[in-house]
Amino acid sequence: MSYIIALVRFLDSEQPFPVECFRTDLAAHDQVVVRLGSGQLRYALIVAMKYLNWDCKGRIECKASESSEDHLGDIVLPYGTPINKGITTHAAFVSAAKSLGWIPLKPSQRTYRNALGSTNEKNTAYVLVRRNGIDIKIIENTFRESLRPYSLCQCSLSEGITVRHSLAHTSFNLFEGVLRFCKSFDVNELGLERYFVPVGSSDKRTEELKAMSIARKSQQREMQDIYDACSDGGGGPAYLGDGMWITSAGGIRDEGR
Incomplete structure (x- = not known):
């Protein structure tokens, strides 16, 4: 499963082919090396980048300029491929949120892969990570209790200020957007309403x-x-x-x- 999907074109085809992409520094017209489902490595040109959260057989290993060729003309990948750059996966997002000081919690519902929480002067916020999206909830601090790591998090969206975002068909990197929310909440920034406008679609089809x-x-x-x-x-x-x-x-x- 890949949040970012690159539509690439091979030299012998005009038909765009969707492949998984785990880096944020690529754009249309970049030349890349793609590993197909068969394991074959091929050069390709990126036609477009989309946020679709699809499960594709092929994936981008690296930029063409980062690879080399052996004496037989076969593609040689650099060490550590596929190269990952930026916040492109659930795991990378959770790690980045924890580095900001957000507390990992235990979700009360199996719908959620991860739950994180943070408390500011007035409220407590929860970021609830699903396979296909991220939910945010803010509730007023009543007892000023501090969050304990891996304590049970009640994930109901029936209380407080809530929003449900979907990963597919967003116009920006939702992982990065929710990290911006985390930073804004921690410093008691005003105008958090902008983070509570649902983005994306539960329908992954183009x-x-x-x-x-x-x-x-x-x-x-x-x-x-x-x-x-x-x-x-x-x-x-x-x-x-x-x-x-x-x-x-x-x-x-x-x-x-």
């Missing part, structure tokens, strides 16, 4: 995939209508003529004349 899904469902409905018109209602294949039969699932069988 507009192209949504259009394909709509077209596929439309075709399925059309085939079902044809079957319903030709079937005797018994659930078996319906004869269309000229040796062609249509099944109850909308499939076509050609049994000849």
